[in-house]
Amino acid sequence: xxxxxxxxxxxxxxxxxxxxxxxxxxxxxxxxxxxxxxxxxxxxxxxxxxxxxxxxxxxxxxxxxxxxxxxxxxxxxxxxxxxxxxxxxxxxxxxxxxxxxxxx
Amino acid sequence: xxxxxxxxxxxxxxxxxxxxxxxxxxxxxxxxxxxxxxxxxxxxxxxxxxxxxxxxxxxxxxxxxxxxxxxxxxxxxxxxxxxxxxxxxxxxxxxxxxxxxxxxxxxxxxxxxxxxxxxxxxxxxxxxxxxxxxxxxxxxxxxxxxxxxxxxxxxxxxxxxxxxxxxxxxxxxxxxxxxxxxxxxxxxxxxxxxxxxxxxxxxxxxxxxxxxxxxxxxxxxxxxxxxxxxxxxxxxxxxxxxxxxxxxxxxxxxxxxxxxxxxxxxxxxxxxxxxxxxxxxxxxxxxxxxxxxxxxxxxxxxxxxxxxxxxxxxxxxxxxxxxxxxxxxxxxxxxxxxxxxxxxxxxxxxxxxxxxxxxxxxxxxxxxxxxxxxxxxxxxxxxxxxxxxxxxxxxxxxxxxxxxxxxxxxxxxxxxxxxxxxxxxxxxxxxxxxxxxxxxxxxxxxxxxxxxxxxxxxxxxxxxxxxxxxxxxxxxxxxxxxxxxxxxxxxxxxxxxxxxxxxxxxxxxxxxxxxxxxxxxxxxxxxxxxxxxxxxxxxxxxxxxxxxxxxxxxxxxxxxxxxxxxxxxxxxxxxxxxxxxxxxxxxxxxxxxxxxxxxxxxxxxxxxxxxxxxxxxxxxxxxxxxxxxxxxxxxxxxxxxxxxxxxxx
Ligand code: HEM
Ligand SMILES: [Cu+2]
Numbered sequence: 001x002x003x004x005x006x007x008x009x010x011x012x013x014x015x016x017x018x019x020x021x022x023x024x025x026x027x028x029x030x031x032x033x034x035x036x037x038x039x040x041x042x043x044x045x046x047x048x049x050x051x052x053x054x055x056x057x058x059x060x061x062x063x064x065x066x067x068x069x070x071x072x073x074x075x076x077x078x079x080x081x082x083x084x085x086x087x088x089x090x091x092x093x094x095x096x097x098x099x100x101x102x103x104x
Numbered sequence: 105x106x107x108x109x110x111x112x113x114x115x116x117x118x119x120x121x122x123x124x125x126x127x128x129x130x131x132x133x134x135x136x137x138x139x140x141x142x143x144x145x146x147x148x149x150x151x152x153x154x155x156x157x158x159x160x161x162x163x164x165x166x167x168x169x170x171x172x173x174x175x176x177x178x179x180x181x182x183x184x185x186x187x188x189x190x191x192x193x194x195x196x197x198x199x200x201x202x203x204x205x206x207x208x209x210x211x212x213x214x215x216x217x218x219x220x221x222x223x224x225x226x227x228x229x230x231x232x233x234x235x236x237x238x239x240x241x242x243x244x245x246x247x248x249x250x251x252x253x254x255x256x257x258x259x260x261x262x263x264x265x266x267x268x269x270x271x272x273x274x275x276x277x278x279x280x281x282x283x284x285x286x287x288x289x290x291x292x293x294x295x296x297x298x299x300x301x302x303x304x305x306x307x308x309x310x311x312x313x314x315x316x317x318x319x320x321x322x323x324x325x326x327x328x329x330x331x332x333x334x335x336x337x338x339x340x341x342x343x344x345x346x347x348x349x350x351x352x353x354x355x356x357x358x359x360x361x362x363x364x365x366x367x368x369x370x371x372x373x374x375x376x377x378x379x380x381x382x383x384x385x386x387x388x389x390x391x392x393x394x395x396x397x398x399x400x401x402x403x404x405x406x407x408x409x410x411x412x413x414x415x416x417x418x419x420x421x422x423x424x425x426x427x428x429x430x431x432x433x434x435x436x437x438x439x440x441x442x443x444x445x446x447x448x449x450x451x452x453x454x455x456x457x458x459x460x461x462x463x464x465x466x467x468x469x470x471x472x473x474x475x476x477x478x479x480x481x482x483x484x485x486x487x488x489x490x491x492x493x494x495x496x497x498x499x500x501x502x503x504x505x506x507x508x509x510x511x512x513x514x515x516x517x518x519x520x521x522x523x524x525x526x527x528x529x530x531x532x533x534x535x536x537x538x539x540x541x542x543x544x545x546x547x548x549x550x551x552x553x554x555x556x557x558x559x560x561x562x563x564x565x566x567x568x569x570x571x572x573x574x575x576x577x578x579x580x581x582x583x584x585x586x587x588x589x590x591x592x593x594x595x596x597x598x599x600x601x602x603x604x605x606x607x608x609x610x611x612x613x614x615x616x617x618x619x620x621x622x623x624x625x626x627x628x629x630x631x632x633x634x635x636x637x638x639x640x641x642x643x644x645x646x647x648x649x650x651x652x653x654x655x656x657x658x659x660x661x662x663x664x665x666x667x668x669x670x671x672x673x674x675x676x677x678x679x680x681x682x683x684x685x686x687x688x689x690x691x692x693x694x695x696x697x698x699x700x701x702x703x704x705x706x707x708x709x710x711x712x713x714x715x716x717x718x719x720x721x722x723x724x725x726x727x728x729x730x731x732x733x734x735x736x737x738x739x740x741x742x743x744x745x746x747x748x749x750x751x752x753x
Contacts, residue, residue, distance in 0.1 A: 072313065076337075083341045083428050087381055094377055094432065098441035 017060030024053045114261055117198065119181075124261050153689040155239035156650055157224045160246050162543055164221030165536065167250060169614075171214040174257065176610060178206035183567070183603035186596050189588045199584035200267035201286070205260065207270025211390065212294060213253045215524070218532040219393040220249075220304055223332050226539055227308065229640035229648060230326045232317025232657045237310040239687040240729075245300040245307065247697035252297025255701050255708075259289040263708065266290035269582065271379055272353070274364035274372035279357050285708045291354045292704035296697075298346050305339030308332060317639070319659035323417070326638040326663075327403075327410055330417055331396030334424045335389050341428070342385035349378035358707060373438060380431040388427040391523065392420060394531030395462060398484045401538050402466050404635050405481040406473025409663055411465050419458035426455040436504040437511050445504035452502035456495060463488060478633070479553035483534035486561045487526050494522030497572065512582075515575025521568045533560075533613070541632035545646045546624035548616050556612040563605025570595040570602075637663040645751035651684045651739055654748050681745060683738040692732070696725040 028049040032042055058064040058077070065074050114120050138144055151159055181202050185194045194202060228236055236242050259265045263285035268277040277287050312333045316325070325333075353375060355361040362368030364375040403410045410416060432440060432448035466488060475481065497519040501507050510516055541547050574595050579586065586592055627646035636642075639657055642665045643649070661667055668674070703718020 069313075079337075079425075080341060086428055087345065090432075091374070091377055091381070094440055094444055095371065095374065097444060098439050 013060055017056055020056060021053055024049045024056075112263060114264060119198075120260060127261070149689065152694055153243070153691045155235070155243045155687050155690055157228050157236050157239070157242060158543070158648065158650075160242055161221045161223075161225030163246060164217045164224060164249070167253060168214050168218035168221060168532070171209050171217070171253065172610065175206055175209040175214050176607060178202050178209065180603055180607055182206060183600040185584060186586075187600040188597065189586050189590070189593055191585060194584065196584040197267065200269075200582075201260065201265035203582060204266050204269050204272075204290075205256070208256065208266070208290065208294070210524075211270065211386070212297060213249075213256065215390045215528045215532070216301060217249055217253075218536075219335075219390060219528070220245075220301070222397065222532070222535045222539065223308060223335075223393060225543060226535075226640050227329055227332050228311065228315070229542075229643065229652060230329050230638050231312060231315060231320060232639045232653060232659065233311065233315040234652045234656075234684065235687060236307050237315055238307050240690050240693065241303050241307050243690050244693035244696065245303045247693045248300030248303070248700065249297045251697040251701035252293045252295070252300065255296065255704055256289060256293035259286060259293075263289070271383070272375075273379075274353065274356075274370075274375040275366050277353065277375075278365050278372075280366065288354075288357060288708040291350050291357065292707055295347065295350045295354070296700055296704060298343055298350070301339060302343040302347070305336045305343065309336040309340060312336070317656045317659060320664075323414070324659055324662055324664070326396075327399035327413070327416060328393070328396035328638075331392040331399075331420055334420045335392045338385045338389050338392070338424055338427060342382050342389065345378060346382040346386075349375065349382065352378075354707075358710065376435050376438060377431075380434040381428075383434065384431040385427045387520075387523075388423060390528045392423065394487075394527045395420070397531040397535040397538070398466065398487055399469075400638070401480045401484045401534055402469050403663075404538075404633065404637055405476045405478055405484075406470045407476075407635060408469055408473045409637075411468035411471075413662060415461055416465050419461045422458045423455065426451060426458070430455055433502055433504075433507070436507045449502055449504045453499060456499050456502075459495060463492065476635070479548070479550055479557055480534040480538035482554065482557050483530045483537070486557070487530045487534075490522060490526030490530075490561070490564070494519055494526060498523065510575060512580055513575035514571040514579045514581060517581050518568045518571035518575060521571075525564055525568070533557075538633075539640070541627045541646055542640060542643075543647065544621070546620060546626050547632060548620045549624060552612060552616040552619060556609045556616060559605050559612065560609035563602045563607075563609060565602065566605060567599050567602025570599045574599070631665070631669075637666040639665055641665050642668065644748055649747045649751070651686055651744070654681055654684075654744050655679050681741045681748075683740055684744065685736055685738055687736045688734050692725050692729050696722055696729075699725065 028046045031037075031045050035042065037045075064070065064077065113124075138147060151163065154160065181194060182199070185191050185199055224236075224242070228234070266272065266277075266282075266286040266289055268282050268287055268290075272287065272290055275281060277290075312325070312329060352361075352363045356363050356365055356370075362370040364370055364372050366372065399410055399416070429451045430448055432444060433452045436445050436448075466484075477485075497515070501510050501516060501519055537548050537553060574592055577592060577595075579590070579592050579596075586596075630636075630643040630646060630648070631641040632646060633641075639659075640648075642657055643652060644654065657664065657668075699718050699721040703715050703722065706712070706714025706718060
């Protein structure tokens with residue numbers, strides 16, 4: 001919390017975050033535009049870049065990990081993310097395997 | 105929906121007619137009494153619009169007791185119908201309605217508000233706070249719950265009850281197989297109440313994290329506060345799933361979408377899946393606070409600190425994660441792949457490990473303790489062996505292959521009643537008796553309480569133990585009758601006797617409330633049992649003043665109040681008081697919730713114009729709230745002095 005808020009200090013963290021964000025966007029863009037991979041592959045790659053970038057922004061620009069509640073907020077966010085993944089992946093797995101997929 | 109009057113108001117059933125008449129007379133009596141004794145303003149100012157967590161807690165508990173009565177009557181009707189083969193007490197349709205409402209009411213409108221009521225009353229005191237983080241929201245939570253409850257309960261006299269089970273499995277619950285308003289009631293009532301629960305989750309999560317008194321680090325919190333914190337975390341992540349699932353089924357039923365239907369590309373199994381994604385965490389939501397209550401009571405009456413506090417904390421945190429990884433055990437037989445069933449079989453067995461750890465914590469807490477056998481302690485002691493029976497049978501059900509045999513038989517019914525009653529219901533009784541002097545300034549009579557206790561636990565075992573064997577003999581759940589040739593007559597009859605014993609015990613419990621109100625001696629200190637360990641007992645008077653603590657207590661270790669007593673400290677005495685900031689009453693929550701209820705009532709019958717007007721109404725109350733700049737008031741030093749002097753006389 002201390003370094004970035006002080007005046008006169010060069011905001012390295014923001015600059016680096018900004019550059020990485022641009023790089024991630026460009027790579028995602030390039031994947032979509034100039035590769036001939038299947039659309040589902042492209043979709044997955046873009047998704048991964050998007051998640052990385054979202055995390056980056058939360059940490060670098062929105063100071064999620066800092067301050068007295070930093071650990072708590074990050075922990076809860078990760079837990080929420082974990083639960084969301086469990087629910088989505090679990091549901092997808094169940095609905096597409098076993099006897100169930102025959103009904104679909 | 106085109107309904108004739110005689111379809112709108114349910115007619116033709118003597119049982120329902122009886123209920124209608126008694127509800128009518130009851131309401132008239134209440135209104136008349138309030139008017140005669142000129143209590144309307146008192147009711148409105150002191151209770152309905154109060155944001156005091158203690159009053160909201162009491163209102164939650166009163167509603168829960170009412171629902172225990174209603175759900176209990178449902179249960180007794182089920183047991184009466186099953187007492188003998190070929191009974192004609194309830195016809196199959198009525199039977200379906202009764203067991204559906206029994207399940208919904210007991211879990212969502214009895215267990216949840218009972219626990220949330222105790223949490224409301226006790227947790228802010230235990231963390232040394234003057235109120236919750238969002239007092240306004242707390243009142244809104246209560247009213248959304250209450251309106252949801254009311255909406256659900258009128259279904260049996262207006263329009264007809266839901267009849268697709270508390271699980272409301274599609275395709276049975278779709279319009280095709282459950283026409284009529286019943287299932288709409290289920291969806292909308294639970295939706296409204298669920299929003300309230302979600303707000304409670306956020307409210308108490310923040311309260312416990314941000315409002316603890318000086319010195320109370322996370323690892324110095326009482327066990328009840330810990331279990332509450334984790335419960336709220338589970339609520340925050342589990343209830344949105346229910347909200348979404350209910351909304352989707354509502355779309356199916358009201359607006360003709362095809363999400364869970366057999367027509368179109370609908371997939372009924374998705375509902376089952378989503379229901380249990382919420383449903384399993386939900387059973388942990390109702391058991392964790394119970395664990396907390398037993399921990400408090402056991403360590404109090406064994407006069408010892410909780411054994412292996414850290415292991416206890418670790419095990420509840422583990423449960424919070426694992427509770428989201430086991431939901432498939434509720435539908436092993438739905439045709440999942442062998443890999444899926446095996447995976448969820450293993451996670452389910454894993455979750456019984458942290459649960460087992462706790463049993464040992466309690467046993468070791470009592471080991472070599474000087475135990476006082478008060479009624480709350482008796483309930484806590486009875487909990488342990490009974491809950492173990494429920495847990496062990498749970499592990500049997502967890503084996504996917506074996507579950508093909510047990511699933512949806514009375515074996516399952518017995519399992520979840522063993523865990524829910526000996527866990528949650530015992531805890532509600534125990535907690536209510538334990539904290540009763542805190543709430544009302546006198547204890548419940550111990551002698552009558554012990555009668556109620558013994559009749560209840562004997563009745564409970566007589567009722568549910570035979571059901572394991574009925575299940576093994578192949579009796580399926582949710583059948584409205586059977587024949588002599590099935591060979592289930594004897595055990596069913598015994599089971600019914602047990603059910604009525606529990607009913608009797610409940611009546612004795614209620615009599616005890618009235619008796620003790622008249623005759624119990626009034627408590628003079630904040631520490632009614634003389635053995636209190638946590639801060640709720642540190643208040644200056646038996647019933648805490650509305651600001652809870654004149655000065656916020658300071659904490660240095662576990663069991664802070666025990667510590668203060670040992671050191672002879674009274675932090676509430678001989679100090680300079682400062683004005684205390686308290687929140688104001690709020691009238692918008694009750695108005696907003698009633699409008700919500702009215703809008704939902706319209707939607708139940710497809711009267712969309714009511715829904716639209718209601719929606720606008722809700723929006724207007726929200727705007728009104730945003731322009732409400734009222735940010736509380738100060739309790740003056742004189743008032744504090746006066747109150748404290750009275751308390752310390
Ligand atoms: C030792 C830990 C536990 C295990 C291993 C366990 C396992 C299971 C399994 C496998 C089922 C599904 C059986 C079937 O449908 O065939 C089940 C059902 C159920 N359990 Fe448990 N359970 C445990 C603890 C609890 C607790 C603590 C509660 C609540 C307080 C609970 C409440 C329920 C309910 C309500 C159902 C059935 C709901 C229904 O189908 O209507 N269980 N349990
Ligand atoms: Cu479960």
